[in-house]
Amino acid sequence: MSRLPLVIAPDPVLKKKTEAVADIDDDIRRLMDDMVETMYAERGMGLAAPQVGVLKRVFVMDVGADGGERRLVKLANPEIVWASEETKFYEEGCLSIPGQFAEVERPAAVKVRYLNYDGEVREIEDDGVLAVCAQHEIDHLDGVLFVDHLSTLKRNMFLRKSKKYKKDRERDQAKESA
Ligand code: NI
Numbered sequence: 001m002s003r004l005p006l007v008i009a010p011d012p013v014l015k016k017k018t019e020a021v022a023d024i025d026d027d028i029r030r031l032m033d034d035m036v037e038t039m040y041a042e043r044g045m046g047l048a049a050p051q052v053g054v055l056k057r058v059f060v061m062d063v064g065a066d067g068g069e070r071r072l073v074k075l076a077n078p079e080i081v082w083a084s085e086e087t088k089f090y091e092e093g094c095l096s097i098p099g100q101f102a103e104v105e106r107p108a109a110v111k112v113r114y115l116n117y118d119g120e121v122r123e124i125e126d127d128g129v130l131a132v133c134a135q136h137e138i139d140h141l142d143g144v145l146f147v148d149h150l151s152t153l154k155r156n157m158f159l160r161k162s163k164k165y166k167k168d169r170e171r172d173q174a175k176e177s178a
Contacts, residue, residue, distance in 0.1 A: 001037040001064035004052040008166040015143040021076040024119035032074040046139030059137040075114040
């Protein structure tokens with residue numbers, strides 16, 4: 001497994017729609033494994049393929065990654081097959097928008113159908129953090145970021161800060177390699 005470089009917003013790759021996976025082969029499994037390693041290294045709860053520059057419908061999540069009980073799931077071609085009418089607010093963040101958090105309103109519970117690591121159809125239903133995380137990651141596969149759920153004013157502020165972070169990071173990296 002290897003850790004992959006993260007794409008930081010704003011970046012056109014984060015705004016693109018991704019392609020369905022035709023079948024779960026060794027390449028997809030390697031991608032999933034590398035994404036898991038990257039997610040843990042970056043201390044994230046979830047990571048979608050566009051965040052490592054790959055435009056495929058794949059994401060990984062572990063809502064227990066932050067000190068809780070490990071609950072790792074690797075998903076391809078996820079689909080929300082049911083969502084509750086009831087909604088709730090949850091404070092979200094994103095590895096592609098470092099250090100920034102905001103309350104986002106989404107359906108409180110969802111059922112997601114997907115292909116697992118072995119290419120089998122599976123379903124998960126949840127009304128907790130996992131439901132929030134799954135919706136956030138599926139958004140990524142459609143080119144949607146959590147800031148797209150906020151007001152234009154807030155979104156622009158978040159993206160401006162992220163842009164500055166990205167610039168600073170690039171400058172630091174250039175210094176290191178100089
Ligand atoms: Ni994200």
